[in-house]
Amino acid sequence: MAPAIPVVIEARGLGKIFSVERAPIVALQDISFAVPEGRFVSLVGPSGCGKSTLLQMLAGLVPSTTGEVLVDGAVVRRPIPEKISVMFQDATLLPWKRIAENIEFPLEIAGVPAAERHARAAGMLALVGLSEFAERYPHELSGGMRQRIAIARGLAPNPRILLMDEPFGALDEQTRIKMGHELLRIWAKTKKTIFFITHSLTEALFLSDIVLVMSHRPGRIVGVIDAALPRPRTYDIIGSAEFGAVRNRIWKLISQDDTEAGETGMASL
Ligand SMILES: Nc1ncnc2c1ncn2[C@@H]1O[C@H](COP(=O)(O)OP(=O)(O)OP(=O)(O)O)[C@@H](O)[C@H]1O
Numbered sequence: 001m002a003p004a005i006p007v008v009i010e011a012r013g014l015g016k017i018f019s020v021e022r023a024p025i026v027a028l029q030d031i032s033f034a035v036p037e038g039r040f041v042s043l044v045g046p047s048g049c050g051k052s053t054l055l056q057m058l059a060g061l062v063p064s065t066t067g068e069v070l071v072d073g074a075v076v077r078r079p080i081p082e083k084i085s086v087m088f089q090d091a092t093l094l095p096w097k098r099i100a101e102n103i104e105f106p107l108e109i110a111g112v113p114a115a116e117r118h119a120r121a122a123g124m125l126a127l128v129g130l131s132e133f134a135e136r137y138p139h140e141l142s143g144g145m146r147q148r149i150a151i152a153r154g155l156a157p158n159p160r161i162l163l164m165d166e167p168f169g170a171l172d173e174q175t176r177i178k179m180g181h182e183l184l185r186i187w188a189k190t191k192k193t194i195f196f197i198t199h200s201l202t203e204a205l206f207l208s209d210i211v212l213v214m215s216h217r218p219g220r221i222v223g224v225i226d227a228a229l230p231r232p233r234t235y236d237i238i239g240s241a242e243f244g245a246v247r248n249r250i251w252k253l254i255s256q257d258d259t260e261a262g263e264t265g266m267a268s269l
Pocket residue numbers: 018019020025027045046047048049050051052053054089217
């Protein structure tokens with residue numbers, strides 16, 4: 001028997017209630033799942049179902065109301081930047097800093113000496129194929145290039161886990177597909193565990209080993225889909241019958257829940 005892959009992230013009975021003036025918002029309810037080491041896991045679900053809240057709870061940035069998050073078997077109570085990097089939904093590069101300085105920024109905060117910071121930034125720039133832009137400013141790069149720099153910045157502290165909240169949401173379809181390929185290449189090379197939020201079922205399925213499907217608010221896990229399609233993945237796979245069948249299963253889970261909830265927050269195909 002093959003040895004079991006260790007679990008790096010575990011959510012146990014997570015719930016979140018936001019206390020607001022008029023009525024409390026139940027954002028998440030009874031969320032439990034486990035992410036094995038080195039896997040690419042995506043989370044899909046309608047807008048407002050609590051995906052970003054869940055990611056921030058995994059990162060130790062937002063406390064849960066019930067349940068707990070474990071990383072490497074230890075309960076997470078605060079951010080652990082040496083293990084977990086987060087790419088936020090609306091994260092931007094610092095416009096007044098050069099590209100290399102942007103990548104070095106989290107290392108500077110962590111007190112990494114200058115020489116090592118420069119070396120790591122150079123390594124990350126090479127990894128994302130943008131070495132020649134080290135001395136440029138963010139406004140001199142395209143949207144897709146800036147996203148690659150944001151990935152480089154997330155990887156610079158050499159975390160084991162990368163949490164990504166809709167990192168390609170603002171990109172056009174072509175760039176988005178290219179970025180997906182790029183992320184898979186980087187993932188294969190660095191062997192990180194990736195937890196990736198997206199609205200796109202196609203993107204989730206193209207990238208992932210496992211797709212977690214969430215319901216409308218209060219967000220619950222309504223499906224854990226094994227996306228065991230062959231790797232390396234190329235664009236052609238998206239047109240295959242196998243891909244279409246699994247995507248339909250995810251869509252059914254989401255649309256069934258849609259009918260029950262009678263709301264309109266849609267995930268996109
Ligand atoms: N700090 C907060 N205070 C009060 N309510 C909040 C807070 N953060 C999130 N919420 C509420 O929790 C719910 C889930 O929000 P969240 O941002 O996690 O959704 P999401 O699934 O990431 O949505 P989207 O796909 O649009 O990014 C929403 O109803 C939102 O209004």
